[in-house]
Amino acid sequence: MEFKDAKAETIISTQEHAFGHLFTTHFKKLHAYAFTIVKEEMTAEEMVQNVFYKIWEKQGRVDIQTSVTAYLYRSVYHESLNYLKHQKVRSAYQSHVIRTSKTETDNAASKLNVSELQKKIDLALSELPEQCRTIFQMSRFEELKYQEIADKLGLSIKTIENQMGKALKILRIKLKDYLPILIALLYDTLNPHNLC
Amino acid sequence: MTDDLLVSYLLQEADDHKRRIVEEWITADKENLRYFENFQLIWNTSKEIEIPHLANAADAWQRFKQRTKKSASEKAVVKNISSYASLLRIAAAVIVCFGIATLLYFMKSEFSTKSVTFASVEAPKADTLPDGSMVTLNKHSQIRYASNFTLNRKLKLKGEAFFNVAHDKVHPFTIDVNDMKVTVVGTSFNIKTINGNTEVIVETGVVKVEKNGRFITLTRGEKLTVVAKSDSLSKTITPDHLYNYYRSHEFVCDNTPLWKLVEVLNEAYESNIVIENKSIGNLPLTTTFYDEPLEKILSVISETFNISVERSGNTIVLK
Numbered sequence: 001m002e003f004k005d006a007k008a009e010t011i012i013s014t015q016e017h018a019f020g021h022l023f024t025t026h027f028k029k030l031h032a033y034a035f036t037i038v039k040e041e042m043t044a045e046e047m048v049q050n051v052f053y054k055i056w057e058k059q060g061r062v063d064i065q066t067s068v069t070a071y072l073y074r075s076v077y078h079e080s081l082n083y084l085k086h087q088k089v090r091s092a093y094q095s096h097v098i099r100t101s102k103t104e105t106d107n108a109a110s111k112l113n114v115s116e117l118q119k120k121i122d123l124a125l126s127e128l129p130e131q132c133r134t135i136f137q138m139s140r141f142e143e144l145k146y147q148e149i150a151d152k153l154g155l156s157i158k159t160i161e162n163q164m165g166k167a168l169k170i171l172r173i174k175l176k177d178y179l180p181i182l183i184a185l186l187y188d189t190l191n192p193h194n195l196c
Numbered sequence: 197m198t199d200d201l202l203v204s205y206l207l208q209e210a211d212d213h214k215r216r217i218v219e220e221w222i223t224a225d226k227e228n229l230r231y232f233e234n235f236q237l238i239w240n241t242s243k244e245i246e247i248p249h250l251a252n253a254a255d256a257w258q259r260f261k262q263r264t265k266k267s268a269s270e271k272a273v274v275k276n277i278s279s280y281a282s283l284l285r286i287a288a289a290v291i292v293c294f295g296i297a298t299l300l301y302f303m304k305s306e307f308s309t310k311s312v313t314f315a316s317v318e319a320p321k322a323d324t325l326p327d328g329s330m331v332t333l334n335k336h337s338q339i340r341y342a343s344n345f346t347l348n349r350k351l352k353l354k355g356e357a358f359f360n361v362a363h364d365k366v367h368p369f370t371i372d373v374n375d376m377k378v379t380v381v382g383t384s385f386n387i388k389t390i391n392g393n394t395e396v397i398v399e400t401g402v403v404k405v406e407k408n409g410r411f412i413t414l415t416r417g418e419k420l421t422v423v424a425k426s427d428s429l430s431k432t433i434t435p436d437h438l439y440n441y442y443r444s445h446e447f448v449c450d451n452t453p454l455w456k457l458v459e460v461l462n463e464a465y466e467s468n469i470v471i472e473n474k475s476i477g478n479l480p481l482t483t484t485f486y487d488e489p490l491e492k493i494l495s496v497i498s499e500t501f502n503i504s505v506e507r508s509g510n511t512i513v514l515k
Contacts, residue, residue, distance in 0.1 A: 175234075
């Protein structure tokens with residue numbers, strides 16, 4: 001992304017009252033966002049806490065390019081991805097622990113009977129670019145209209161439309177091999193004669 | 197037909213004009229319809245990716261403030277330590293603060309809430325707390341809490357204890373242990389501290405553990421071990437029920453390696469059993485001992501594995 005102007009620096013107030021307001025108004029949504037990436041409630045909170053902590057440490061002097069909301073989402077996204085990257089390295093070391101507890105994990109796997117497609121979507125979502133992912137999040141999980149998202153992120157409604165189109169397009173391509181099979185299955189379950 | 201337009205239509209963002217264009221396109225060809233249905237399926241399914249009940253924003257803000265306060269005080273110390281004069285100033289300030297704190301402490305304990313201590317000495321001890329929660333202390337352990345415990349379910353722990361926490365959503369149950377904070381609503385779990393290290397094992401429900409701004413959630417059968425001075429929180433699955441011995445009066449071994457049983461026996465009987473040969477240490481044992489004299493347990497082990505038990509002074513050697 002390019003920015004023509006030397007940016008007029010926006011400073012987030014770290015006065016307790018103002019900062020607390022910023023924190024509490026954004027916390028739930030950012031937490032949900034982090035959760036869709038890291039899949040663990042406490043870790044998700046840690047991600048959000050870390051983002052606010054960094055802002056606080058820099059006394060609010062952060063590089064806000066479009067809007068404060070966009071900055072927060074972007075930071076939570078990167079914080080969460082960094083965490084996952086870190087985890088991947090760590091999990092290599094921890095694999096022996098997992099092996100020793102095999103029976104329990106087997107159990108958990110059978111309990112977690114999430115639909116295959118859902119899992120694939122989840123996976124594909126994690127591969128969307130940051131802005132695309134954030135906009136998808138706001139539209140899908142926060143159920144905001146294009147206009148509302150545009151206002152919050154300081155973007156044009158056209159950009160939101162493009163990004164949503166892009167998001168679904170990417171998901172569709174990534175799930176391509178998967179979709180026709182699923183639709184066939186769906187028809188099977190709809191038609192009782194095919195069930196034995 | 198652009199994807200942008202199709203998606204706008206799907207999300208009901210398209211105006212009348214665009215809507216008509218899309219509808220015409222969809223009805224024109226079966227392939228088009230299928231293409232659109234793919235988007236629809238993805239969109240509908242993605243909604244089901246579960247987002248559970250998430251933490252309260254106000255509570256999270258309190259945790260955040262705590263974290264900033266902690267680091268602010270750390271920074272202050274680091275900055276000022278350079279010159280001798282400021283060191284003296286700090287010393288003076290610390291003495292004054294300490295004086296005030298002591299005074300306040302005595303005034304507070306005198307006039308407001310008193311703290312209650314429940315401790316065990318030579319043997320495990322069980323009791324019911326004012327809120328109905330049950331606690332079993334292992335020997336040489338203690339908990340301390342304020343007399344208004346039902347409203348303020350916070351306690352400090354030294355040693356080892358098993359908690360069966362009475363359910364009360366409004367008043368979370370918090371345990372301070374080795375710089376860590378363990379929070380629950382209603383659940384049962386074991387906490388053990390030894391040489392500054394902490395071990396938490398969850399039997400039922402969910403337990404949250406916080407240390408220096410880091411968090412982890414434990415559920416049934418999970419175990420967390422935190423080493424003193426380390427901030428790393430990572431959990432494993434509890435391999436056995438041995439930890440429960442002081443409450444159940446049973447040593448339940450289920451494919452348990454001998455060294456592990458020996459570790460627990462040493463703790464329970466304050467004995468000093470040593471495994472001389474490492475290969476013996478990994479021998480798996482599956483049995484249950486019921487509150488028997490140590491001699492008897494050792495003789496069962498000796499017979500099972502065909503190993504000898506020798507005493508030299510206070511030490512018992514297995515070979």
